Amino acid sequence: MPWTAARPVFAASGAVLAAARERAVRRQLEPAVYTADMFGTGHDAANRAVVAAVPGDRLDLVGLALHGPRSAVDKVVKGSRLHP
Secondary structure (H helix, E strand, O other): OOOOOOOOOEEOOHHHHHHHHHHHHHOOOOOEEEEHHHHHOOOHHHHHHHHHOOOHHHOOEEEEEOOOOHHHHHHHOOOOEEOO
């Protein structure tokens, strides 16, 4: 398995996650979202369906993953703090 650098994990409220998702979309980053509804499903297709059923600005976000240039990601996660 190739070596990969560790990635920081941040903690944030739902409101901060929603703002980060919006900033990511504006910066043309493709966020991977994790919603509360996904915990009630049993597989990937069902996860995708519950996310697709809700407009992006109304998602009940519990997590967000980003990949992109460091400067862009830093601006997107503004307002969050490192997870303890």
